[in-house]
Structure formats: C-alpha cells, structure tokens
Amino acid sequence: MFNFMESENQQRMLAEATEIMDKYVYPNEKYMLPHRGLPYHILKPLQEIVKEKGLWAAHLPREVGGMGEGYVSLGLLSEVMGQSPIGPLVFGSMAPDAGNGEILLHAATDEQKEPYLYPLASGEVRSCFAMTEPEVSGSDPTTLQGKAVKDGDEWVINATKWYTTGAVGASFCIAMVVTDPDADKHRRTSLFIVETDNPGFELVREVPVLGDHSPGGHCEVRFNDCRIPEKNMLGHRGDGFKLAQLRLGPGRITHAMRWLGVARRALNEMIAYSLDKKVGDKSLADSQTVQNMIADSEAEIQAARLLTLQAAWKMDQGDEARKEVSLIKLYGANVLNHVLDRAIETLGLYGLTPSVLLEGLYREARAARIYDGADEVHRMVVARQVLKEFKAREQWQI
Amino acid sequence: MEDVFVESDLVLLKRTVKSFVAEQVAVLEQSQKDYLQKLPVEQVELLKEKARMAGLFALGAKEEWGGAGLSLFIRSVIYEEAAKHRLGLYHPAADAFGEELPSFLEQCTLEQIETYVKPAIERGKGCFMALWEALEDNHIERLRCEAVKQGADWVINGHKSYIQKLEQSSFGIILVNCLGDNGAKEATLFILAPTDSYELKETVLMDVQTRHEVILKDVRLPDDRRIGKVGEGAQLIKQWLAETQVLLGARCLGVAEKALQYARDYAMLRITRGKALIEFPAVQTMIAEAVLNIKAARLMVYDAAKQIDAGDKDGRISAKMAKLFATEAAAKIIDDSLQICGGSGYAGDLPIERWYKEIRLARVDLQKKETILEEIVKMNR
Numbered sequence: 001m002f003n004f005m006e007s008e009n010q011q012r013m014l015a016e017a018t019e020i021m022d023k024y025v026y027p028n029e030k031y032m033l034p035h036r037g038l039p040y041h042i043l044k045p046l047q048e049i050v051k052e053k054g055l056w057a058a059h060l061p062r063e064v065g066g067m068g069e070g071y072v073s074l075g076l077l078s079e080v081m082g083q084s085p086i087g088p089l090v091f092g093s094m095a096p097d098a099g100n101g102e103i104l105l106h107a108a109t110d111e112q113k114e115p116y117l118y119p120l121a122s123g124e125v126r127s128c129f130a131m132t133e134p135e136v137s138g139s140d141p142t143t144l145q146g147k148a149v150k151d152g153d154e155w156v157i158n159a160t161k162w163y164t165t166g167a168v169g170a171s172f173c174i175a176m177v178v179t180d181p182d183a184d185k186h187r188r189t190s191l192f193i194v195e196t197d198n199p200g201f202e203l204v205r206e207v208p209v210l211g212d213h214s215p216g217g218h219c220e221v222r223f224n225d226c227r228i229p230e231k232n233m234l235g236h237r238g239d240g241f242k243l244a245q246l247r248l249g250p251g252r253i254t255h256a257m258r259w260l261g262v263a264r265r266a267l268n269e270m271i272a273y274s275l276d277k278k279v280g281d282k283s284l285a286d287s288q289t290v291q292n293m294i295a296d297s298e299a300e301i302q303a304a305r306l307l308t309l310q311a312a313w314k315m316d317q318g319d320e321a322r323k324e325v326s327l328i329k330l331y332g333a334n335v336l337n338h339v340l341d342r343a344i345e346t347l348g349l350y351g352l353t354p355s356v357l358l359e360g361l362y363r364e365a366r367a368a369r370i371y372d373g374a375d376e377v378h379r380m381v382v383a384r385q386v387l388k389e390f391k392a393r394e395q396w397q398i
Numbered sequence: 399m400e401d402v403f404v405e406s407d408l409v410l411l412k413r414t415v416k417s418f419v420a421e422q423v424a425v426l427e428q429s430q431k432d433y434l435q436k437l438p439v440e441q442v443e444l445l446k447e448k449a450r451m452a453g454l455f456a457l458g459a460k461e462e463w464g465g466a467g468l469s470l471f472i473r474s475v476i477y478e479e480a481a482k483h484r485l486g487l488y489h490p491a492a493d494a495f496g497e498e499l500p501s502f503l504e505q506c507t508l509e510q511i512e513t514y515v516k517p518a519i520e521r522g523k524g525c526f527m528a529l530w531e532a533l534e535d536n537h538i539e540r541l542r543c544e545a546v547k548q549g550a551d552w553v554i555n556g557h558k559s560y561i562q563k564l565e566q567s568s569f570g571i572i573l574v575n576c577l578g579d580n581g582a583k584e585a586t587l588f589i590l591a592p593t594d595s596y597e598l599k600e601t602v603l604m605d606v607q608t609r610h611e612v613i614l615k616d617v618r619l620p621d622d623r624r625i626g627k628v629g630e631g632a633q634l635i636k637q638w639l640a641e642t643q644v645l646l647g648a649r650c651l652g653v654a655e656k657a658l659q660y661a662r663d664y665a666m667l668r669i670t671r672g673k674a675l676i677e678f679p680a681v682q683t684m685i686a687e688a689v690l691n692i693k694a695a696r697l698m699v700y701d702a703a704k705q706i707d708a709g710d711k712d713g714r715i716s717a718k719m720a721k722l723f724a725t726e727a728a729a730k731i732i733d734d735s736l737q738i739c740g741g742s743g744y745a746g747d748l749p750i751e752r753w754y755k756e757i758r759l760a761r762v763d764l765q766k767k768e769t770i771l772e773e774i775v776k777m778n779r
C-alpha cells in the first residue's frame with residue numbers, strides 16, 4: 001500500500017498555507033530583526049490570520065487550539081512555513097515553544113496546564129528550555145550537574161545553563177536538573193517549570209552565535225538558590241531524561257521538514273539567479289557545472305523529503321520510528337547545509353550580501369548539525385540499530 | 399647554500415612573528431570586553447609602531463620605497479604565523495605590519511611613487527583594488543567598467559563592487575576597459591585618489607566583512623594616473639591576483655592550524671559517554687584529516703610562492719591551485735572544528751564562529767572553485 005498523494009484536506013491546508021506565505025509572510029521578512037524575530041505589532045496580526053484559517057500550532061491537538069492532524073500533515077505544513085525564517089513564528093510552531101508545548105501536553109497536571117500550556121499554545125507567552133550546561137557534554141545529558149534540592153515543600157535549584165534558546169522575553173522556563181544524584185543514570189534528573197521573574201532566575205547574557213534567526217537569542221542563564229514550589233515539578237521525580245527525549249521525536253519531524261523548506265528556498269534562489277545571469281549569450285543555467293549542482297540538490301531534497309515523510313507516517317501509525325528519526329535528523333541537516341553551500345557557490349560574492357537571504361540562512365543552518373543531537377551521535381544510533389536489525393535477521397535465517 | 403641561510407633566518411623570523419602575535423595581538427584581542435568585531439583604530443596604530451620597531455613592517459614593499467623587500471615565499475611563512483588569532487584571516491597581526499601592496503606598482507612613474515606609493519608605505523596603508531563588479535567576481539575578461547579618452551583625460555563610467563580594505567588604503571587602483579578608436583576594449587589600470595569624485599557605498603558580506611562599492615559617473619582622471627600601458631591592465635592585475643591568492647592561502651594555513659588547536663584542546667577535555675571526545679574515531683578522523691590537509695596545503699602554497707618569486711611561467715596557475723586547495727582545506731577544518739566543539743564552536747566565545755563566516759567568503763573570493771577548475775583544464779588539454 002503505497003500512496004504518495006496528499007489527502008484533500010492536506011491539499012487544502014497546503015494551498016492556504018502557501019497563500020498566507022505569499023501574501024503575508026515573505027513581504028514581512030524585511031522587518032525581521034536579528035535574534036528578535038518580528039516586532040510584536042507586525043507579528044500579532046499575522047498570527048491572527050493563521051488562526052482564523054485554522055493553521056495554527058500544527059504540532060498540538062485541537063483541544064488546546066492546535067490542528068491535531070498528525071505527523072504527516074505537521075511535516076507537510078512545516079515544509080511550507082520553513083521557506084521563510086519567520087514562517088514558524090507566524091504559524092505558531094517555533095522552537096523551543098513547540099517542544100515545550102508537547103512536553104506540557106504530555107506531562108503537565110491540569111493545574112499546570114492552565115497557567116502554562118494554554119497561554120503558550122495560543123502564542124500569548126513564550127518559553128524556553130534549559131538543559132544544556134557549558135561545563136558538561138550536552139550530547140550526554142546523563143552528565144548534567146545543575147541540581148535541585150528539596151527544602152520543605154519547595155525545591156531549591158542551583159545551576160548554570162547555556163544555549164537556553166529564547167530566554168529573552170520568555171515568561172517561563174522548563175529546567176532539567178539533577179534531583180537524584182545516586183539514582184540510575186537515566187533517572188537522576190527531573191523537570192521543573194520556573195517562572196522567569198523568579199528572583200533566583202538570572203539571565204546572564206545572550207551568547208553571541210553564528211545564526212540570528214531565533215527570537216530571544218541563545219542565552220546563558222543561572223539559577224541562584226532559585227526556590228520553586230513542589231507543584232512546579234513537571235512529570236514525576238526522575239522523569240527528566242525520559243521527558244526530554246519525548247520532546248525530541250516530533251520535534252525532529254518539524255525540524256527536518258522545515259529544513260527542507262529552507263533548502264527549497266535556497267535552491268529556488270540559485271535557479272532564479274542562474275537563469276537570470278548571462279554569460280556571453282547564454283545563461284548561467286546552461287552551464288553543466290551549475291546544472292550538476294541543481295540536480296544534486298534536487299536529489300538530496302527529494303530523498304530527505306521522502307525519508308522524513310515516511311518517518312512521520314510511521315509515527316502516525318504509533319511507531320516510535322527511532323532509526324528513521326535519527327536518519328532524518330542526520331541526513332536532513334546535512335542536505336540543508338549542502339544545498340545552501342551550493343547556492344552561495346553559484347551566486348558568488350553577491351550571495352553573501354544582505355540583499356539576498358542566503359547568508360543568514362547559511363549561518364543559521366550550521367546549528368542544525370549540532371542541536372537535538374550532533375551528526376556523530378545520530379550516526380551512532382542509526383548504525384547500532386542497523387546492526388541490531390541485521391543480526392536479528394541473520395539469526396532468524398539460521 | 400642560500401637556501402640554508404634563508405631557512406635559519408626564517409626560523410628566527412617566524413619566532414619573532416609568533417611572539418608578536420601572542421604577546422601583542424592576541425592579548426589585545428582578549429582584553430576587549432564585548433564580542434570582538436574589530437580593534438579600535440588607535441590601538442592598531444600603536445601596534446603598527448611596535449611592529450615597526452620589531453622590524454616587521456611593509457614586508458613586501460621594495461627596499462628603495464622604504465619596505466623590507468621580502469619575497470612572496472618568506473611573506474607566506476610570515477603570514478601563516480601572523481594569521482593565528484581571531485581577526486587573523488583578513489587582518490593578520492591585526493594589520494600591524496602594514497598593508498600588502500601589489501608588485502606591479504614597480505610600473506608606476508617616479509611621480510606616482512612619490513605621490514601615492516611611498517606615503518602609503520610610510521603610514522602602513524595599502525591601496526584598494528577596484529576590480530570586480532556586482533555580478534562579475536571571477537572573470538577579468540568579462541568586466542564592464544569603461545573609460546573614454548577626452549583630451550588629456552580619461553572619463554570613466556561604471557560600478558566596482560566588493561572592494562576590500564578600503565578603509566586601510568590611502569589610494570585605490572581601478573581596472574577599466576579603455577575604448578580605442580576602433581571600438582577595441584583595452585583593460586588598463588588607473589590610480590584613484592581620495593579626492594576623486596567617485597561615490598562610495600558600504601556593504602557587509604556574510605555578516606562579518608565590510609566591503610565597498612565604488613560608483614563612477616563621468617569621473618575624469620588625467621592620463622598621468624595610468625599605471626603601465628593602455629591594454630596592460632589585465633596582465634598586471636593577474637600578477638596581483640596570483641600574489642594575493644598565495645597570501646590568502648598562507649593565512650588559511652594559520653587559521654586552520656589554530657582552529658585545529660581549539661578542537662584538539664576541546665576534544666581532550668570534554669568527556670561524553672565516559673570518555674574524552676578524542677577517544678572517538680569520528681573525532682580522531684577529523685583531526686587526522688586536518689593535519690594531513692594542512693600539510694598538503696602548505697606544500698602547495700610554498701610551491702606557488704617560490705614559483706612566482708622565480709618568475710616561473712607556471713606561477714599563476716599554481717597560485718590558483720594553492721588558493722583553491724588551501725581555502726577548501728581550511729573550510730573543512732574549520733567546519734570540523736566547529737563540529738567537534740559543538741555548541742562552543744557555534745558560539746562567538748571561540749573564534750571558530752568568525753572563521754566559519756570568513757572562510758565561506760574566502761572560498762568564493764579571488765576566484766571560486768569552478769573558475770579555477772576551468773583554468774586548470776585550459777592549461778591541460
């Protein structure tokens with residue numbers, strides 16, 4: 001049973017999303033600010049339009065104001081909105097809010113959903129996620145050192161985190177800290193919701209980084225004897241690792257499809273330029289060298305796209321799709337970077353000027369090979385899984 | 399014999415440059431509080447004084463013009479070392495040694511040398527090159543800016559783009575096509591003085607490097623601004639291009655070494671899954687390939703430099719190959735180093751983040767890969 005057609009519903013959704021992109025998103029890119037996204041007064045009316053069309057927050061179910069159409073639809077829509085760096089912001093599925101929304105949906109109590117999930121889901125507030133610490137390897141969260149200690153009916157957090165994306169302007173933070181240092185390595189940490197106006201929450205600095213498309217920057221934050229009530233623990237004690245993982249699966253579908261949107265945008269930019277540019281009486285697009293770059297980019301984009309949609313489909317069937325998700329994270333992030341590199345190569349120095357979007361996309365894209373698991377880690381996961389499957393098959397044959 | 403002498407001198411010279419960079423430049427960079435984009439002009443001027451006292455000044459300029467008259471090869475060795483700091487890829491030793499000048503300036507008249515060249519050298523300034531145009535930054539033959547003779551003057555019209563280091567220059571040089579009576583276009587070089595009536599526009603490439611556009615609308619230049627004969631411009635500019643490609647290659651070596659050093663240091667200290675990163679074959683491979691490619695790139699850069707010094711006819715194509723190989727190698731090494739350092743590599747606390755932007759620029763600048771490959775084929779078919 002193979003069917004590569006979008007459903008009627010999906011076709012309508014994509015057509016509407018494309019119209020919003022053309023009418024409202026691309027024309028507003030010029031107002032984009034480094035590390036701040038769009039100014040509030042420009043962003044809000046655009047988000048309203050998306051909500052009216054019922055395309056808001058594709059990652060969330062309907063009962064919290066999302067679309068609830070499943071992973072394949074989420075992926076398809078992410079691809080469309082991904083074509084602009086402000087797309088996800090306008091459509092309400094920007095990292096880290098999207099991932100935080102998913103955790104809250106899954107783990108928050110009703111009492112927690114009211115003040116945190118609902119306003120987050122509607123885009124009223126922003127949030128951030130503080131797991132990574134400068135002192136230990138983010139690739140191995142079992143090594144986290146920041147800790148929370150129980151004191152009466154409060155927890156006292158002391159930790160230094162960095163790369164807390166979106167901390168500037170966030171109203172709350174989900175922090176992952178050690179509550180049970182002696183437990184099994186996957187049961188040492190727990191998650192807490194910390195309001196950013198808590199006197200123990202300190203925004204130390206915005207770390208200067210290569211890309212500048214994330215609103216609210218990538219920040220270093222410190223928890224100084226930060227006291228929070230017991231009721232702000234998210235999920236159960238010791239669930240930190242498990243919940244953080246849970247956040248990543250669907251997030252990788254969104255990321256990978258969004259990257260394909262970016263790659264498609266870059267490829268279009270490259271094609272338009274090469275058709276336009278004359279070399280003697282021919283256009284640059286007549287050059288086989290440029291054609292090769294176009295063909296390779298198209299091949300990679302198509303391959304990554306089918307891989308990703310297949311992973312999304314598996315997830316819609318209730319499968320965790322662990323291998324597939326790692327594959328698309330690894331392959332997709334590399335395709336993104338390759339295509340952008342070729343686009344810049346084609347445009348030359350002109351492609352590095354602020355009059356084309358490419359240089360900003362290129363800087364932003366490099367992070368994709370690091371966050372949510374570096375290339376090397378996903379390669380390891382994929383290889384282990386493939387080896388395991390092979391061994392199982394061989395045994396079965398014997 | 400001569401080689402032996404040069405080698406021991408060179409070792410000393412390298413050591414001097416190394417300590418200058420470590421003690422003066424890197425220290426100054428580290429003392430800046432905010433994310434460093436450029437050093438304050440006053441501090442660069444002070445550094446220039448110090449460099450002058452250390453005998454590290456106007457390295458390539460002829461001795462009779464007040465320069466050190468060092469060969470391209472020796473300068474390659476020096477600039478590799480001088481690039482080993484945050485701003486080093488495009489501002490080796492924070493520009494303290496003064497700007498490099500093209501060797502074709504020997505074609506200048508005595509008056510041009512007294513008026514433009516010597517004062518520039520004296521102040522450690524360079525001359526900017528108004529060469530590329532907005533949509534042509536690879537093929538010299540396809541440039542369009544034109545000059546028409548009117549009486550004793552040339553009237554110039556055109557746009558020149560992506561001009562580097564205009565702020566560090568005290569005059570400029572422009573390549574234009576002089577229109578002959580029979581309609582022939584003859585590429586020719588002219589000196590642009592700061593007082594000329596061209597318009598300037600600034601742009602920033604890859605969020606990291608300021609470049610300028612020079613717009614000329616009926617700009618009149620007297621014939622005595624011409625460098626070399628009418629029609630000699632393309633040859634002279636190609637000579638400059640070769641020298642500049644070699645020196646860019648040399649600086650890439652320095653930055654690549656430095657990036658590798660950050661990656662290695664990080665990999666030795668960072669523990670993940672119970673062992674240091676350096677224990678993982680994925681990381682080891684990146685480090686080993688870096689060492690390998692730096693070595694290969696260095697041989698190519700030195701080889702091209704020596705050929706150009708010897709006036710060898712293969713010098714120019716060797717310079718292109720060295721530029722291509724060294725920028726590609728450095729790009730891979732910087733990319734891998736960024737990867738090894740993870741979030742730290744992506745952040746501007748380390749200089750890898752800056753180099754990542756600059757090396758992408760360097761790859762398309764001064765002729766990109768596809769153009770150089772075309773030229774290599776031309777020589778080999």
Ligand SMILES: Cc1cc2nc3c(=O)[nH]c(=O)nc-3n(C[C@H](O)[C@H](O)[C@H](O)COP(=O)(O)OP(=O)(O)OC[C@H]3O[C@@H](n4cnc5c(N)ncnc54)[C@H](O)[C@@H]3O)c2cc1C
Nearest residue numbers: 129131132137138139163165367374376678737738740741
């Ligand atoms: C743009 C951006 C946004 C981010 N946003 C957030 C956020 O909102 N919240 C948050 O908590 N964190 C965030 N992060 C942090 C991110 O999760 C970490 O950077 C990432 O997990 C890597 O951790 P690290 O930087 O400590 O690198 P390390 O763990 O030190 O790893 C460095 C490098 O070592 C190599 N390596 C690691 N493990 C292996 C292995 N097993 N085998 C071979 N090689 C290996 C890889 O090349 C890796 O890149 C963000 C990062 C970026 C770049």
